[in-house]
Amino acid sequence: MENGRIKNIKRQILSDNWYTLNKYTFEYQKFDGSWEVQKRESYDCGDGAAILLYNRETGNVVLTKQFRMPTYVNENGDGMMVEVCAGLLEGLSPTECILKETLEETGYRLQEVEQVLVTYMCPGSVTQKLYLYIGEYHDEMKVEEGGGADDETENIEVLEMSFEKALEMMASGEICDAKTVMLLQYMQIHKLLG
């Protein structure tokens, strides 16, 4: 909240069911110095963390596959999305969160991860800031089945595939999740695999 061009911010909660949809009314100072009232809806579903797991020995990556309702109602065929492992912070630090999500969703227990990017995913309408990680895994780190937390209805399929195959799926449009594309391209740019 450090912008002299913004004043009199008022918040109205439009929906507070699972996540929170706020409507903000505020005054915005235009380039000519005059003030105008603006209204913006802002969906607050919390910040999150995501990770691309990769294995330099095998050249493989680990991804997840799950049903995503918002994509199902917007032209994504059967609604299934291939994504990097991800989750909401829910009070944890980004690194604590991603270690927990990696174990819950993929079954791998990692000790070390590297944060490589921080991004706002949809800055015109969604508050979410996403911390993006990469992490090296090996077979012996697989200590659980994965698939998502027992108390959540996640039904996550764990996919292990070659990095090449993941890049092909990105090129064909089968992988079309933004955080997943960003991390695959990060790996490609930095030549970390193949």
Ligand SMILES: Nc1nc2c(ncn2[C@@H]2O[C@H](COP(=O)(O)OP(=O)(O)O[C@H]3O[C@H](CO)[C@@H](O)[C@H](O)[C@@H]3O)[C@@H](O)[C@H]2O)c(=O)[nH]1
């Ligand atoms: N009952 C109910 N459950 C919900 C609702 N919305 C989400 N959930 C559940 O809330 C849990 C959230 O799981 P996480 O693993 O923490 O998050 P995610 O859904 O994988 O990912 C979210 O964060 C990512 C980045 O951190 C985002 O990329 C992604 O779009 C999403 O916001 C899931 O079990 C999901 O089914 C809802 O409206 N109602």
Ligand SMILES: [Mg+2]
């Ligand atoms: Mg998740």
